[in-house]
Amino acid sequence: MTMPFVDGYLPYLLARASHLVSGEFHRKVEAAGLSVPEWRVLATLADRDVCTVGALADITLTKQPTLTKLLDRMTADGLVERRREGAPDRRQALVSITERGRERARPLLVQAAEHEAQVLAAFGASQGDQLKETLRRLIALHARR
Amino acid sequence: MTMPFVDGYLPYLLARASHLVSGEFHRKVEAAGLSVPEWRVLATLADRDVCTVGALADITLTKQPTLTKLLDRMTADGLVERRREGAPDRRQALVSITERGRERARPLLVQAAEHEAQVLAAFGASQGDQLKETLRRLIALHARR
DNA sequence: AAATAATATATGAAATTTCATGGAAATCAG
DNA sequence: CTGATTTCCATGAAATTTCATATATTATTT
Numbered sequence: 001m002t003m004p005f006v007d008g009y010l011p012y013l014l015a016r017a018s019h020l021v022s023g024e025f026h027r028k029v030e031a032a033g034l035s036v037p038e039w040r041v042l043a044t045l046a047d048r049d050v051c052t053v054g055a056l057a058d059i060t061l062t063k064q065p066t067l068t069k070l071l072d073r074m075t076a077d078g079l080v081e082r083r084r085e086g087a088p089d090r091r092q093a094l095v096s097i098t099e100r101g102r103e104r105a106r107p108l109l110v111q112a113a114e115h116e117a118q119v120l121a122a123f124g125a126s127q128g129d130q131l132k133e134t135l136r137r138l139i140a141l142h143a144r145r
Numbered sequence: 146m147t148m149p150f151v152d153g154y155l156p157y158l159l160a161r162a163s164h165l166v167s168g169e170f171h172r173k174v175e176a177a178g179l180s181v182p183e184w185r186v187l188a189t190l191a192d193r194d195v196c197t198v199g200a201l202a203d204i205t206l207t208k209q210p211t212l213t214k215l216l217d218r219m220t221a222d223g224l225v226e227r228r229r230e231g232a233p234d235r236r237q238a239l240v241s242i243t244e245r246g247r248e249r250a251r252p253l254l255v256q257a258a259e260h261e262a263q264v265l266a267a268f269g270a271s272q273g274d275q276l277k278e279t280l281r282r283l284i285a286l287h288a289r290r
Numbered sequence: 291a292a293a294t295a296a297t298a299t300a301t302g303a304a305a306t307t308t309c310a311t312g313g314a315a316a317t318c319a320g
Numbered sequence: 321c322t323g324a325t326t327t328c329c330a331t332g333a334a335a336t337t338t339c340a341t342a343t344a345t346t347a348t349t350t
Contacts, residue, residue, distance in 0.1 A: 006189065006192065006204055007281075008277070009257070009261060010166065010261055010264060010265065010273065010276070010277055010280075011163070011166050011167045011170060011257075011260075011261065011264075013277055013280040013281065013284065014159065014162050014163035014166060014167070014280065015163045015167060015206060016206065016280075016284055017159050017163075017280045017283050017284050017287075018156070018159035018160045018162075018163045019206045020283075020284060020287040020288065020289075021155065021156050021159060021283065021287055022156045022159070022160060024287065025156060044151065047151065059151055061160060061161065061164045112154070112156075115156075116154060116155055116156065119155060119156075119287075120155065122286055123282075123283060123286060127279065128155065130279075131155070131276075131279050131283070132153070132155055132158055134272065134275075134276050134279070135155075135158040135159065135161075135162045136152075136158065137268075138162050138165075138166065138268060138276070139158065139161055139162050139165060141267055141268060142162075142165040142166055142169065142264075143165065
């Protein structure tokens, strides 16, 4: 009652904006037969050669046990591979995307870029760039450690 | 490979910023013995007299069946009340916070305001206000009609 | 007004997520 | 070095979330 929780509170505005903007695209993800967490993993791995489980959990904003079990399922589906050799630290597991995963991700990566372009166009490209810059700064300010 | 998913993609920047900023406060929520969804419900209801289940689901960014079951638990815990009389539409259920819920929410509402103030202070108040304004615009642009 | 469609919430079964903890490997203190 | 601590990932059991659908009510057609 003393706080306009819904409309003036920065954490809520961030959450709502994220929910709305991503939600639009997430419909396309599900239409493509992937869950949102699966999409996040594939999109992240599409970029890089390999990634440790911990780093992937961090990037995909997922808790580690949740990710481990998601990776179990995605491995069973042939979307990703996990191996324990080759890491500098033998506790780590290295995850990489498979060719099959890449094929599934490819059209969505295109659609994601299109969706972002639409959002930015509607918003105004320069304002959009400025928002991105602002968000990067906010993120840097709150990065752990 | 063609897309800098992690660092240049607006939906991801929004999600990450939201995750980091809210994550800090969510630790206090759990320390107070509430789950994040419970906190969202209480914070929303603290402001208003009553709210329909649907509106509450929308505001708290929760799917309706998820919210219904959360409300079952919160009702059992005496944090909220749900009734079907009094609504203009008899399909609706009206949810309100109880005195007990208010007591549990109160200290967290204070901490939430403090946390936001810290975030804004570190970020720069004017930049913070500008970010809020920008987010409101982005939200308005994507609100489901 | 009857029939049909749409909306608000609830519910059961299945799937996922979470918490707490385990084991293995690396790092640190003495 | 040795033992204590910490870090990384996995796992079982419990809790939550989700999907599909049911039920009740309201809105729209015809």
